[in-house]
Each structure stands twice: as structure tokens, then as C-alpha cells.
Amino acid sequence: MSTVAELLHDLVFDYTLRTIALGAAVLGVSSGVLGTFAVLRRQSLLGDALAHAALPGICLAYMATGSKAPVVLMVGAGVAGWLGALLLLKIVATTSLDEDAALGIVLASFFGFGIVLLTVMQKRPDAGQAGLDKFLFGQAAALVGTQVAVTALLGTAAIAVVIVFYKELKVLCFDPTFARTTGLAPRWLEVLVTSLVVVAVVIGLQTVGVVLMASMLVGPVVAARQWSDRLAVVLVLAGAIGAGAGVTGAVVSVAAERVPTGPAIILSLTVFALVSILFAPRRGVVPDAVRRRRRGLVAPVEVEAEAAR
Amino acid sequence: MTDEERTDTAPPLEIADLTVAYRERPVLWDIDLTVPKGVLAAVVGPNGAGKSTLIKAVLDLIPRAAGTIRVFGQPYADVRRRVGYVPQRTSVDWDFPTDALDVVLMGTYGKLGWIRRPGRAEIATALACLDQVGMADFARRQISQLSGGQQQRVFLARALAQDADLYLMDEPFVGVDATTERSIVELLHALKAQGRTVLCVHHDLDSAPDYFDHLVLLNVRLIADGPFAAAFTQANLMKAYGGRTHAFKHGA
């Protein structure tokens, strides 16, 4: 086990650790920021469904092009994820099934198809497809510089979009009906929000894998929300917490033996979320309990407010 | 909003042959309705009468099977800026990280258009609107910390910030405290005094005559539509509620 000092040194100077940490940080920032919108729209598990739906896309991309270049596979993942999102919308719009059920249908069916394709490829004589199943669990350890660069570019573009359309996205997430009446929430904006989630999923799949992707999108904002009531701050914090979890997970998985990176990142993130829920000054469970103990009775905000007028 | 726009002659709302159906069931059937300028109109009817649907149809939020709707003589999409909307309070997740001022600022978004951020002028407008509903002190309060009535007033302030000529409201009086109720009534009178028009889905038959001067009585079909005195009759109410009304104070 390396010492902390050695780890910090390696973080900067060791190519492998640096690349993994950087890749994980990019993942953390993008999922944190982009996932926030999904969660605020009460679509927390959308990332889960889209991550599973991406699998057949990855396989088909490889089968069609014979290339395992990250960009190719990411495009495949993106297209399949998008198709899944579309089907999801259609199912909810045209049946009385809930979004909940629709998520499950898309998730399981697409993923099943993906497994079918994966197995077909595995049975072929050529070993070229080896490594595609790494998307199931993520393989941060195999990240190379170019992959990180591509994802960083993608992530930056997505965040730029968030900044430009900030107020439109805000009102769309808060009150979609009202948003539509302002004329600033056309169909394509809703498409845009979903696309942002697809981008986040595509970036994250290669690092944390299909199953854990859900948490990458949800964990950061759950944590960040405990610390602030302002959307802009929540977004920045979510990005920071995501990046922090990414780097922590990367370092832990390299320092400890046989701890895969994906799960390490998720566990770090969960710890951050739990700490936030328990200890954040205003909303935290522990500070709240302490306050109650001190006051005896909690005075409702409304009574205080009326008294102050 | 130019003066000439305010004095144009087309009525704020003209509905013809409106039919909205959900699967095979009609929710609104063959509605012909004109709302004259400057009235405070209540849309009243039993549950499932299509009241909210009427508002949503005007706002192009739901598809319709038949009929035309004209707002100030034009299709809604062309005069969006002149219509303000106050949705039901329960339609929103109040744990969203934002404060009262920010919600009211959203009312200025329509005028701002794409990408532009609210500036000092918009913030001043928003604060003034909050003041009008008695919520100026709560501008920076996180919305989840507001009571039901306060949240309703924030929604109203948002609508005020839209500076619209026609306001559509969906059950603003539901579950609000006395202060908020007073506040809403004052607001309605102020709007009327400014020559604006209000069409409001109202949940409570008994209180309708106290707040409004124009009645739209619905039960899938249009039962009655006109000034309160004329439209609020025993016969009409029987038709709308199928004889299930309890004793009411103002019935003819």
C-alpha cells in the first residue's frame, strides 16, 4: 500500500494514474452537472435506463465498422441511448403505463438484445471483440489519453450548452407547463435535455459501466442539494463532488489491491452523499437534530414569518 | 404593451366548437364561448367537467379534436406574450433549489426571449410584483420553506410579472389561508381596474359570486355563460350539477 505522499506524487507524475484520475474527473464533472437536470425533472433513473440501452448500440457499432475506437463505440452508445429515450417517451405518451414501467421495459429489453449481440460476437473465431464487455462494468484502468481528451471535449461542449441555455433549462425543469406558455420550451429543448443525459451516459459508460452509471448521475446532485438552495451553486457543487468522487475512486483503486475503479468511484460518491445528508449545516440530519434539541420545539417557518411581518 | 394593443376590439377569448376527447370519452364537447374584455370570469362545474382542460386547450397544452380558439382575434401562439398563466400549485416540485424572487423572474422570461439573462430592470419588476402580493419580505426565501398560501402568491406574482392582458388561472383559491385569499381578491380587482381580463377555474360554487362578475358554467358541454346575475340561476345549476347542489346563498 502506497503512502499518501506517494499517491499524491503519482497523481501528478504517473501517466497511468494521472490519466485515470483525469478521466474520472471529467466523468464526475459531466455526470454531476448534466445529471442534475435529470434529477430535478424527476427523471433520476433515466441514466440507468439509457446506460443499459446503450449496450446493443456499442455492439452494433463494432459489428458495423469492425473498429473498437472509442469514438465509434461512443457514437453507437449515443444512438442506441437516444433511441431508448425516444421509445420511452412514446410509451408514456401513447399508453397509460407509467414512466417507471417504461424505463424498465426499455432497460431490460435493450440490454437483453445487447447481451445477445455480445454473445454472438464472443462466439466468433476472431478475438477482436474482446473488451466490449468491459462496458458492462467499466474499465477505467484501460483509459488512454485520447479517450480522456474526447470525453473532455464532449463534456465541455455539453456544459457550454448548459451555460448558454441556463434560464431556459431552469424554467423547463421547474415548471414545464408554465415554460411552454413562455414560448421558450419548444420540443427541441426537451430533446436537448435528454441529449445532455445521453452525452453524460456515453462519457461515463467506459469508466463505471452500465449498472453503476445511474449513481454517477444522481449521487452528485443528491449530495450538492444538501449544501445549497440555489441552482447555480448546486450545479457547480455537483460537478465538483462528481470530480472529487472520481479522483478519490481512481486513487483508491490504484492504491488498494484488486479494487476495481468503477465501484471505487461509486462508493466514494455514496460516502460523500451520506456525509452531506447527515452533516450539511442547514438540511443535515445531525445539525437538525441538534437544533431541535436546543429549541425544545421546532417553530414552523410560517408562524415565524407571520410574526415578523 | 402599446396603448393601441390595449384598446383593440377583438375579445380576449373566443372559442368555437371546441371539442376535446380523451380516448373515446369527450371531456369538452362543442364549446362556444366568448369572454368579454375586463371581466373576472369564473369557470365552475362539477368534477370532471373539463374546467382545467378548457384552460389547457386555450394554452395549446393539449390537442383538440375540433374547434377554433382565438385570443385577441389571433391564434394563441401569435399572442403568447399577452396571456399569463397561473397553474395549480400542486403541479410543481417545491423542493427545487430556487427562491421566490427567482420564480417570479421566470415570468419575465417570455419578454426576454432566448438566452438573455434577467437584468436589473427585470429584478425590479419582480420585486414590485412580489410586493403587490405582500411577499416582498420573502424574496430570497427558498420556496420549499413557504406555506401553501405563500407559494400560491408567488405564482400570482409570477403571472403579474408577465404583464399580460388575459390571465388564465387554475384553482388559485384552493387550500389557501385567509391572508392569501384576501391578497388574491385584491389582485383580481386591481387587474380588472387596469382593464385586464381574468378567466379563473374556481373550485367552490358558493364563493364564486363573491369574487367574480362573469360566470362560465361547464359540464363537458357549456351550460351557461354570461354576467353572474343572469347566468347563476337555479335552472342552470341543476343542469350542470344534476340536482346535487346543496343550498346556496345566491341562487335565483
Added chain:
Amino acid sequence: MSYGLAMVLTGAGVAVACGVLGTFLVLRRMAMVADAISHAILPGLVAGYWLANGPSLAAGLLGAVAAALLMVGFVELLTRSGLVAGDAAIGVAFPALFALGTVLITRHFSGVHLDADAILYGNIEFAGLDVWRVGGRVLGPRPVWVGAGLALANTALVVALFKELKVSTFDPGLAATVGLSPAAVQIALMTAVAFTAAGAFSAVGAVLAVSFFIVPAATAYLWTDRLPRMVALSAAFGAASAVLGFTAAVRADTSVAGAMACAAGVLFGLSWLFAPKAGLVPRARQLARQRLEFAAETLAVHLMTHTGTPAEAEECTLSHLGEHLRWNDTWATAVVAEAVRRGWAVRDGERLRVTEAGRGVAAM
């Protein structure tokens, strides 16, 4: 028993077991909770394996139930506190548990019975090999027994608790007032789901378990709105997916579990399109019929309005419909044909006349 038959029976058994519970999950909007549970049980299975010092169905099941209830309880706690929305809590809880399980496996049990990839799609292909022997007697493949056992147990549970499940699903408030504790029913349901997920896990893996919980039930939902039928159809569609999936997998030489999940999806897709009443195609036809009927009514009104007026000869003609009502020729002809078919109008070359019946319709 042939290996193929073992696979089909296992799949069908698990499908029925999941399907009867799945109906209630879908109706209670807890479909994704099934997804979460199916993943969250992993550390429980590992703990069971560790405590029993090897593969043990009982230990695995108990560990799985414990992990699942832990997760559900934790999610409930978070939601009640108002600090985290329900879905978000689920989205954090199950990956954390799955990650924990993965780390435990990789660090302590790698290469042994629990294989990382198989967690996701099981190894139903080996169903026929895992033979259950009791006291020297061969009872057949264990997974088949597990599947059948679960199916029977869950069916019995659903039958026994049918009215409790029904009331607490559709009207929890009412349930509480008549003394049927919705909370107790919920716990019972979650426990059953956890047991089933654990049993399904070993046979078909997490993803197929999710598929079997949700997809056949959702398919059944499109065919009926009567609860008993929905439960039965759910089981039937699940079993059908197992059979169809197996057949396809053999043909294409691919993953049986994956093919079964695909088959379930395909059945859903077909139902989505064609189920009577809810299917898109029947509804489109229904909508077209309604439009035609409404238009024919309009025609009757139009004819009636203009009968007996000086302009009658001009207004009540087929060609004029295009001008006055702005109908194109094809549509106008179709509407007229419909009106005639319904006896609301008669056609005399170009001239149209409204009938008594048509007047009646128009007057409404």
C-alpha cells in the same frame, strides 16, 4: 431431463414467479424498485456465500432478502426525511450496494463460483447440469425446482393476499381504514420480490430478472384492465417469452437469458402496436372512425340548416361541401358515404338530402 428442457422450464418458472408479483409492481409504480432490488441483493448473496462457506441456496436467499430490505428501508428513510426524492434515493442506493458486492467478489472471491459477468445474465445454459440429489435420489435440475418453487410460492402468496394487494394498490387510504395495513402488504411484497430476485439471480441473472418482473406485466396491462386477468396474462406472457427466447437462442446460438429478455420486449412491442383497445393500430382506426362520425354529423347539421332555404340547391350538393366546409374531394365523398351508410342522408347524384334520422342527429 434434456438440457434444453431444463432451460425452458427454469426460465418459465422464474418468469411466472416474477410475473405474478410484477403485475402489482407495475400497478404500484414500483417497476424500477424491482430493478434496484435485483442489483442490490448482490452483497447479500456474497455475504451468504461467505457465511455458509460455499454456495448455499438458503444462505444466499437470506442474505439477498436482508440486503433488499436494507435497501428498501434506507430508501424509505431518505424519502421520508424530505431530503431526497424517491427515485433519486433509489438511484444512489442500489449502485452503492452493487458496487460493494462487486468489490467483495473481486477482492475475496474472484475465480470462485460467483463470476462477475454471470451476475448480470446468469448461466441458465448450465441449468441442466446442476442436479439436485437428495439421499441418493436424483430429483432433477435444481434450477428447475427453484423456478417452479418460486412460481408456486408467489402464486400462492398472491392468491392468499389478493384482496389486500388489490386494495392497497388502488386505494391505500381505504386499506388503512378497513384495517388492512398497507405497510405490511408492502413489506410482504418487497420480501417476496427479494426472494424471487435472489432465486432468479442464480438462474437467469439480474437483467433477465428485471425483464421478467416488468415487461410481461406491462404487456398484460395493455390487454386487460381486470386485475385477475392481468396477473394471469403476466405469467403467461412471461412463460411465452421463456419459450420463444430459448428457441431463438438455439437458432442463433446466443445467450439464452438475453434472448428471453428480447422475446419479452418483442411481445411488448407487438402488444403496444396491436392489442385491442390499447394498441396503437386499433386506436388509430378508432380515431379515424370517430372523425368520420363527427364529420357526418356536421354534414347532417349543414344539410338541415340549408334545407328549405333559397340556396338549398346550391348548398346541398357534394361539390359545394368542398367550398363551404373546406373538405377536399376524397374526404367529402367518404363523409357522404358514411352519412348515407348511417341513414342520415340520401344521395341523388350530386344532390344531398338529410333524412329524418339525420335531422334527429343534427338537432342534438
